[in-house]
Amino acid sequence: MIDNAGLDQLCINTLRTLSIDAVQKARSGHPGTPMDAAPAVYCLWQRFLRYDPDAADWPNRDRFVLSAGHASALLYSLLHLCGVKVANPSCGQPGDLAVTLDDIKGFRQAGSRCTGHPEYGWTSGVETTTGPLGQGVATSVGMAIAQRWQAATYNRPGYDLFDHNVYALCGDGDMMEGISGEAASLAGHLELSNLCWIYDDNHITIEGPTRITFTEDVAARFFSYGWNVARVDDANSLEMLTRGYKTFLDTHDRPTLIIIRSHIGYGAPHKQDTREAHGEPLGLQEARLAKEFYGWDPDAKFYIPHGVTSHFEENLGRRGAAAHAVWAELFAGYRRQYPDLADQIDRIQRRDLPDGWDVGLPIFPPDAKGMATRDSSGQVLNEIAAKIPWLLGGAADLAPSTKTHLSFDFAGEFQPHGEDGDYRGRNFHFGIREHAMCAIANGLSLSKLRPFAASFLIFSDYCRGALRLSAMMGLPTVYIWTHDSISMGEDGPTHQPIEQLASFRAMPGMIVLRPADANEVVEAWRVIMRVKDCPVSLVLTRQAVATLDRTQYAPASGLSHGAYVLADAPDHRPDVLLLATGSEVSLCIAAYEQMTLEGIKARVISMPSWELFESQSREYRDSVLPPEITARVAVEEASAFGWERYTGFDGTILGLHTFGLSAPMKVVEQHFGFEPAHVIAAAREQIARHAAKQRCGEADPTSRSSE
Numbered sequence: 001m002i003d004n005a006g007l008d009q010l011c012i013n014t015l016r017t018l019s020i021d022a023v024q025k026a027r028s029g030h031p032g033t034p035m036d037a038a039p040a041v042y043c044l045w046q047r048f049l050r051y052d053p054d055a056a057d058w059p060n061r062d063r064f065v066l067s068a069g070h071a072s073a074l075l076y077s078l079l080h081l082c083g084v085k086v087a088n089p090s091c092g093q094p095g096d097l098a099v100t101l102d103d104i105k106g107f108r109q110a111g112s113r114c115t116g117h118p119e120y121g122w123t124s125g126v127e128t129t130t131g132p133l134g135q136g137v138a139t140s141v142g143m144a145i146a147q148r149w150q151a152a153t154y155n156r157p158g159y160d161l162f163d164h165n166v167y168a169l170c171g172d173g174d175m176m177e178g179i180s181g182e183a184a185s186l187a188g189h190l191e192l193s194n195l196c197w198i199y200d201d202n203h204i205t206i207e208g209p210t211r212i213t214f215t216e217d218v219a220a221r222f223f224s225y226g227w228n229v230a231r232v233d234d235a236n237s238l239e240m241l242t243r244g245y246k247t248f249l250d251t252h253d254r255p256t257l258i259i260i261r262s263h264i265g266y267g268a269p270h271k272q273d274t275r276e277a278h279g280e281p282l283g284l285q286e287a288r289l290a291k292e293f294y295g296w297d298p299d300a301k302f303y304i305p306h307g308v309t310s311h312f313e314e315n316l317g318r319r320g321a322a323a324h325a326v327w328a329e330l331f332a333g334y335r336r337q338y339p340d341l342a343d344q345i346d347r348i349q350r351r352d353l354p355d356g357w358d359v360g361l362p363i364f365p366p367d368a369k370g371m372a373t374r375d376s377s378g379q380v381l382n383e384i385a386a387k388i389p390w391l392l393g394g395a396a397d398l399a400p401s402t403k404t405h406l407s408f409d410f411a412g413e414f415q416p417h418g419e420d421g422d423y424r425g426r427n428f429h430f431g432i433r434e435h436a437m438c439a440i441a442n443g444l445s446l447s448k449l450r451p452f453a454a455s456f457l458i459f460s461d462y463c464r465g466a467l468r469l470s471a472m473m474g475l476p477t478v479y480i481w482t483h484d485s486i487s488m489g490e491d492g493p494t495h496q497p498i499e500q501l502a503s504f505r506a507m508p509g510m511i512v513l514r515p516a517d518a519n520e521v522v523e524a525w526r527v528i529m530r531v532k533d534c535p536v537s538l539v540l541t542r543q544a545v546a547t548l549d550r551t552q553y554a555p556a557s558g559l560s561h562g563a564y565v566l567a568d569a570p571d572h573r574p575d576v577l578l579l580a581t582g583s584e585v586s587l588c589i590a591a592y593e594q595m596t597l598e599g600i601k602a603r604v605i606s607m608p609s610w611e612l613f614e615s616q617s618r619e620y621r622d623s624v625l626p627p628e629i630t631a632r633v634a635v636e637e638a639s640a641f642g643w644e645r646y647t648g649f650d651g652t653i654l655g656l657h658t659f660g661l662s663a664p665m666k667v668v669e670q671h672f673g674f675e676p677a678h679v680i681a682a683a684r685e686q687i688a689r690h691a692a693k694q695r696c697g698e699a700d701p702t703s704r705s706s707e
Ligand SMILES: Cc1ncc(C[n+]2csc(CCOP(=O)(O)OP(=O)(O)O)c2C)c(N)n1
Pocket: 032, 033, 068, 070, 071, 131, 132, 133, 134, 170, 171, 172, 173, 174, 202, 204, 205, 206, 264
C-alpha cells in the first residue's frame, strides 16, 4: 500500500513524465521547466487552489496563470490529471475532459487542445494566453485587481462572494522583462495581497546560466516594490513549498513573491546538465534515464500509474467541488437578498449590458468650430459609464489629456485605502506604465469586467505585446488613443503617430475606429459597447474638429458600417471619391463644398473603420465605393501604407512618408499639404487622369472594386 507521501511523489513524477513524453513525441517544446517546477505546481493545486474541475468558469475560482508559457506541457498534464472539464463551447463539448490523453499525445499538432503555448478560449482551464514572457504575470495583476474591485463592489456582510486568489508561475525570463517590473510596481502600490507570483529561480535561460545576464537581487527589488518575499530553497520539498504558500495566505497587506530555487531538468541538482532539457526535447536516451531516475519503466510512454487521478480527485477535486457548492448556496441567498446586484453579476458573466444603457446619449448640434473628439468621447464615456457599473479603467498618467477620467460622483478612485480612494473606485491610475496597463486591462477583461485603457496614440507602441494578446484572445478591451495625428503639433515627431494606424489595421481581430466628429463619437461608443469578442482601438483628436450638420450630410449612424457616403454629387454619379477618416473628413468636406461651387461632382466617404467596412456585404461596399469610379483620393494624416486597397494603385493618397514636424498645428498641416486646396488639386488631377484613361479605353486592373 502506497502512503500519501508516496502518492504525492507519484503524481509529481507523472506530471513530469507526461510532459517529457509530450515534448519528445512532438520533437519540440520545453521539457526542463515542467520537470523542475512540477512539485511547486503540484503542491499549489493539491493543497491550496480553490478550483472545481467541473466548473472551470466558476467566477470565484482561484486563478492559476502559467506565465512561463513555454512550460505548457506541465499545464496540460495538470489539467488532464485533475480531470478539468470543458466549460466553454469554444473549447470543446462542455462536460468532456478539457485535455484528453490524446490531446497530450498530439501536443503542438493541429487540432490538439495542447497548443505550443497555452491559448485562452481554445483550452478550458487556460486562464490567459501566454508565451511572450512577462505578459502572464502582468495580466495576473489585472485579475487580482478585478477580484479586489468585485469584492469591494459586490460582497455584502455574510456574503463574501468574491474572495479568490491569483497565482502566477514565472521564470527568469518573466523577471527580466520590463513589463513585469511595471506590473509588480503597481501591484505593490495597490497592496494586492491576493496576488502570488511563484518564481522558478532555476538560474538558466536559453543562452545559458543567468550569471551572464541577470545578476540583480530579485528579492531586494520586490521588497522595494512593497511585496512580501518568501524563499523555498529546495524545489522538491513539499513541506517547504507548503510553508511558502502559507506565508502568502497569511500576508494581508501586500502581494507575495515566492522564490523557489530549482534546477532545470530532473529537478535534482546533481543531474543538472546544460545540454539537457533547455528548449528542446530530451532525446530518447535522456528521456529513458529521466524515467529511470523517477522510478518509471523507461519504456513506458504517456503512462499514468494507478491511483494518480484519484489522488487529484480526492484533494483538489473534492475541495474545489465543496467550495463551489458552498458558493452556489451563498449566491442563491445573495440573489434573494440583493436581486439587483446578482443581476449585475450575471450580466457581467455573460458580457451583457444593463437595459437602457444607451438611452439619452447626447446629440451634438452642428458647430463649425466644433470640439476635439477626445472631448466628445470623454462626455459620452461618462454618460455610458454612469449606467454600466462595471465599465472602468484609466490612463497611463494621461487621464486629463485623454479625457478618460470618470467624473460622476460615485465613480471613485481605485486605491488600496485612505483618502485617495478605495477598491470600489472605477478610475484606475496606471502610472506611466503603458505596457503593463494593457496587460492589466486584459486581466480585467478575462475577469469579465469591461475595461478601458488610454494613452496617446504614439505610445501604443509601448503596448504592442499586450494589444496583440487582446486581439488573439478576442477580449473586448477598449483602447482609447488620443493625439492621433501630426495635427497634435508642437511636440513634434517623437509624439506624432505615423505608422500606428496602419499597424493596428494589420493586426487580425482588432477593430479600429477613428470618428470624424462628435456625433460619430457617440455612434462609435454604441458600436464599442456591443462588441463582445474583440478589442477596439478608438482613435481621437487633440484638436477641435467641426461638428457636421447632419441635416445637410448623412447621419452619423453610418459609422456602424465602417464607411458611409457622407456627402455626394446631386445625381449620385460623382466623378471623384474622397475617402477620409477622423479629422481629415472635415478637410474633405471643405474641399467638397468648394468643388461643388466649381461644378465638380465629388463624393465624400467617411471611413472610420476599415474592419467594420470589410465585414459589410459586397453590395454595400460597392454602393459606397462604386467599382467604376476610379478617380479616388484618400486623405489621412498618417502613413500612406495600405490605402491603395481603396484608391487602387492609380489613386492618390495624401498621407505621410516621414515622421512629422515640430511646429504649431497649422504650420504642420500646411507643410504636409493637409489643406482643402491640396485635396482639390489631387481630385482634379485624378479626374483628368482617369478621364484620359477612359478615352483611351484602358482598364485599370488595380482599382476595380473595394475589395
Ligand atoms: C518576450 C519573449 N522573448 C523571448 C522568448 C523566447 N523564450 C522562450 S523560453 C525563453 C527562456 C526563458 O527562460 P526562463 O524564463 O528562465 O525559463 P526556463 O527556461 O528556465 O524555464 C525564451 C528566451 C519568449 N517566449 N518571450
